[in-house]
Amino acid sequence: MSIRFAVFGLNQGSKIARDAVANPELDLVAVAGFGQQAEDVAAELDVPLFEDYNVLLKEVPLDAVAIALPNGLHVQSTRACLDAGIRNILLEKPIANTVEDAEKIIAMCEEEGATLLIGHHRRSSTKYLFLREFIESGRLGDLVGVQGTYAIAKPHAYYDVEWHTKKGGGPLLINAIHDVDDLNYTTGLTVKRVYAASRNSIRGNEIEDSVSVLYEFAEGPTATYFISDGTPGPWNYDLSACENHFFKWSPGENSLHFFGTKGSLGFPNMDFYSYEEGHFGWGEPLVKEHFELEKNDPMTAELEHFVDLCTGREKTPRCTGEDGLATLKVINAILESAERKQIVDID
Structure with missing residues (x-):
């Protein structure tokens, strides 16, 4: 059974989206972003593009998501994903701009029992x-x-x-x-x-x-x-x-x-x-x-690791929220x- 997957942010996220299309266990069902680059990536991958990730979350059922939005949006986008029932989140580095925001992300994922992988791909x-x-x-x-x-x-x-x-x-x-x-x-x-x-x-x-x-x-x-x-x-x-x-x-x-x-x-x-x-x-x-x-x-290997986390083949993220916070x-x-x-x- 394929993992229904979406990518938010198509600058850094464009690489994740392309790797997702190539991964047989992932079904890239939507992407979120705006501007010419986002439109080009969505057209290239033949996947629906949403300018607002909140609309995407309301309209598209998902099992997992990659968040590659600006750092200042990490708290609210993670909260929105959790509220939509998503329990597998790949969050691009840095985890946040401030220690306080990072601690919020870690706490909310723990409270919801969600798997959080921070995208330190090396x-x-x-x-x-x-x-x-x-x-x-x-x-x-x-x-x-x-x-x-x-x-x-x-x-x-x-x-x-x-x-x-x-x-x-x-x-x-x-x-x-x-x-x-x-x-x-x-x-x-x-x-x-x-x-x-x-x-x-x-x-x-x-x-x-x-x-x-x-x-x-x-x-x-x-x-x-x-x-x-x-x-x-x-x-x-x-x-x-x-x-x-x-x-x-x-x-x-x-x-x-x-x-x-x-x-x-x-x-x-x-x-x-x-x-x-x-x-x-x-x-x-x-x-x-x-x-x-x-x-x-490494970015392709990181996404493969994320799939292993989603399927339960692996239990521990290579870069946990706490690891991202320490950095x-x-x-x-x-x-x-x-x-x-x-x-x-x-x-």
Whole structure:
């Protein structure tokens, strides 16, 4: 029996809608959105388009929904879906703009017994699944530090969209939130303190265009992170992993480095450096071990995971509401630290 499915929002949601049509267990019965892109996607997929998702909910019976609307609409759209009897919700990242809104979403889904999957799709990447297992294996030894980079140049036309120039539309909430969630997921560590310095010197918009961050983890390790969406560079996961069809060129660079007492790993190139048993120190030759992985499409894999949740084949979402909230708290702490120019502790 097919799962009657709808997608709200056809910017990010267009990929979900196309994947849904290709999934034999999903029946994409409607989509919600407005504007030329929404009309084109609906026509391409031959599915009814509703400008108002509330009308869709009244007229179309559904088993599951993907919400890819602006963050500020997540609370009310989740509430509307629950009121319509839907108990399987894929909610795009970030879970919300504020901790309060995120807590509302988590609480209402728990009260209704609904399954909530937050769309941090990299948790479904074969690369990140491998990285999580590698760190857990102990081959790094004790993790001491992490160095992360997201340096990329978005096209000038990207900023013709007004909300991309306003508070909440910068690379921290759009891009860095992925990198923060990646660390949360793969290391299992808890960020307890951040210090951030941000600048808008590249474009002069209201939002940041470069940020440097220092993390302290409750368990002891530290991490540094630099992000800019106005600097040409290959040191970012999107280009290096080449998992997204939008990015067609892979420079072969790493976006993350993990440093441990037994070795260090470059990611996503998967080059591991350590010493032979009984040898240690800079006068000794390093042994390089390279890992080859089969690449997948994380967003497609995420939707397949969502189907498994809907059917009961899997019980636990890879990214729960609580996971999404933990990531949001770190991003909000970075924004607060940069604005106040102070260290910010995270509860």
